[in-house]
Amino acid sequence: RMEMGPEERAVDRLRDAEKAALRAKHLTQQLLTFARGGIPVKITASVDDFLTEVVDFALSGSNVTYKLVMPDKIWPVAADIGQISQVIDNLIINAAQAMPEGGAITVAVENVTVGDPAPLPLKKGKYVKLSVSDHGIGIKEEHLAKVFDPFFTTKQKGSGLGLTSAYSIVKNHDGLITVDSQLHQGTTFSIYLPASPGPVRKKGKSRKREFTPRTGKILIIDDEEVVRDVAGRYVRHIGYRPDLADGGKRGIALYETALKKGCPYDAVILDLTMPGGMGGKEVAKKIRAIDRQAKIIASSGYSTDPIMSKFKKFGFDGALAKPYRISELSEVLETVIGGKAVISKQ
Ligand SMILES: Nc1ncnc2c1ncn2[C@@H]1O[C@H](COP(=O)(O)OP(=O)(O)OP(=O)(O)O)[C@@H](O)[C@H]1O
Ligand SMILES: [Mg+2]
Structure with missing residues (x-):
C-alpha cells in the first residue's frame, strides 16, 4: 500500500515536457491546470446515484464486466459529481485495459472512520471508500511510485494523465487515492472521499439533467x-x-x-x-x-x-x-x- 505526493515531481516533469515536446507555453499551463482538476463544485450526493451509470458507461462495448459490492446505508459524500465520475471512469478504464482477455472488475464501496492517530494520511473523520479491483497484469514494483506522475504510461497510446488527474481531483476533495498491486495478480485503486453531514440533494429530474447531456x-x-x-x-x-x-x-x-x-x-x-x-x-x-x-x-x-x-x-x-x-x-x-x-x- 502506498500513498504518493507527486506534486513537485509533477511540476518538474511538466517543465521538462515543455522543453521537449510542448512548443506552446500556454499548453503547459493548461495541462497544469487540468492536472489539478480545477476547483470542485461540491454537492452532497449519494454514491449510488451516479456510480453504476459511470461504470456501465466506462465498460460499455468492452469484454469486461463488473460486480458491485455496496452495503446499504453508505454515507453521502461532499463531491463534485462530474469530477468524481471522471476519476471512477479513469480507474475503470485502466482496470479494463489491464485485463485484455476480459474478466470481471470488483467495485466496492464502504464507510470508513479514520481515527486519531490516523493509519492513513487523512484527517480524522468519516469517509466513504470506493475501490476498483481487477485481476489484470498488475504493476511492477518499480512503477508503483510513478503511476500518478504526469505522462507516466506503459501503454503505447496512453497519455499518462489519467491517474494524475485522479490524484489531483481526489486531493482537491480532501480525500486520498491509494494503490495496491501484485504483478500478474491484479490491482486495487481506492479513493477516500469525506462523508458529508448534509442532506442528500434530492434525486430527481433536475439532477439527472445536470449529468445526462454530458455523456x-x-x-x-x-x-x-x-x-x-x-x-x-x-x-x-x-x-x-x-x-x-x-x-x-x-x-x-x-x-x-x-x-x-x-x-x-x-x-x-x-x-x-x-x-x-x-x-x-x-x-x-x-x-x-x-x-x-x-x-x-x-x-x-x-x-x-x-x-x-x-x-x-x-x-x-x-x-x-x-x-x-x-x-x-x-x-x-x-x-x-x-x-x-x-x-x-x-
Ligand atoms: N489497473 C491497472 N493495472 C495495471 N497497471 C495500471 C493500472 N492502472 C494504471 N496502471 C499503470 O499506470 C500507468 C498510468 O496510468 P494512467 O491512467 O495515468 O495513464 P494511462 O492509462 O497509461 O494513459 P491514459 O489514461 O491516457 O489512457 C499505466 O500506463 C499503467 O502502467
Ligand atoms: Mg488511464
Missing part, C-alpha cells in the same frame, strides 16, 4: 498528437466520450462507421490546418455529405482565419481558437450540441 460522443480530428491528447482529456474530463483521429481520412471513416452503427457523434472538433492531408474545410464538407445533421466545430491556431470569425458562413456550427481552455471547450460543446452557435472568446 455524448465527440470526435476530435487533429494532426497534432499533443493537441489530440489534451483535447481528448478535456473532453473526457467534462464527461463526454472522445474518439481521436489523426487526419481527415481517418476522421471521416470513424464518423461514417459510427453513423452506420446507429451511434453517431454528438459533435466533431475539426482542425482547420492539417498540412499534408485533407484540409479542414474539405473534411467538413465530406462529413456533411454523409450526415447533414453533423455538428462541426472549427478549431484553429490562427484566430485571424476568416472561418473562425464567420464560421456559420463556412458551414460550421462553432469555433474554438487554439489553445483553448477546458471551460471554453465545455461552453462551445454544450451550446453546439444544444443547437445554438457559439464562438470561443480568445
Whole structure:
C-alpha cells in the first residue's frame, strides 16, 4: 500500500515536457491546470446515484464486466459529481485495459472512520471508500511510485494523465487515492472521499439533467498528437466520450462507421490546418455529405482565419481558437450540441 505526493515531481516533469515536446507555453499551463482538476463544485450526493451509470458507461462495448459490492446505508459524500465520475471512469478504464482477455472488475464501496492517530494520511473523520479491483497484469514494483506522475504510461497510446488527474481531483476533495498491486495478480485503486453531514440533494429530474447531456460522443480530428491528447482529456474530463483521429481520412471513416452503427457523434472538433492531408474545410464538407445533421466545430491556431470569425458562413456550427481552455471547450460543446452557435472568446 502506498500513498504518493507527486506534486513537485509533477511540476518538474511538466517543465521538462515543455522543453521537449510542448512548443506552446500556454499548453503547459493548461495541462497544469487540468492536472489539478480545477476547483470542485461540491454537492452532497449519494454514491449510488451516479456510480453504476459511470461504470456501465466506462465498460460499455468492452469484454469486461463488473460486480458491485455496496452495503446499504453508505454515507453521502461532499463531491463534485462530474469530477468524481471522471476519476471512477479513469480507474475503470485502466482496470479494463489491464485485463485484455476480459474478466470481471470488483467495485466496492464502504464507510470508513479514520481515527486519531490516523493509519492513513487523512484527517480524522468519516469517509466513504470506493475501490476498483481487477485481476489484470498488475504493476511492477518499480512503477508503483510513478503511476500518478504526469505522462507516466506503459501503454503505447496512453497519455499518462489519467491517474494524475485522479490524484489531483481526489486531493482537491480532501480525500486520498491509494494503490495496491501484485504483478500478474491484479490491482486495487481506492479513493477516500469525506462523508458529508448534509442532506442528500434530492434525486430527481433536475439532477439527472445536470449529468445526462454530458455523456455524448465527440470526435476530435487533429494532426497534432499533443493537441489530440489534451483535447481528448478535456473532453473526457467534462464527461463526454472522445474518439481521436489523426487526419481527415481517418476522421471521416470513424464518423461514417459510427453513423452506420446507429451511434453517431454528438459533435466533431475539426482542425482547420492539417498540412499534408485533407484540409479542414474539405473534411467538413465530406462529413456533411454523409450526415447533414453533423455538428462541426472549427478549431484553429490562427484566430485571424476568416472561418473562425464567420464560421456559420463556412458551414460550421462553432469555433474554438487554439489553445483553448477546458471551460471554453465545455461552453462551445454544450451550446453546439444544444443547437445554438457559439464562438470561443480568445
Ligand atoms: N489497473 C491497472 N493495472 C495495471 N497497471 C495500471 C493500472 N492502472 C494504471 N496502471 C499503470 O499506470 C500507468 C498510468 O496510468 P494512467 O491512467 O495515468 O495513464 P494511462 O492509462 O497509461 O494513459 P491514459 O489514461 O491516457 O489512457 C499505466 O500506463 C499503467 O502502467
Ligand atoms: Mg488511464
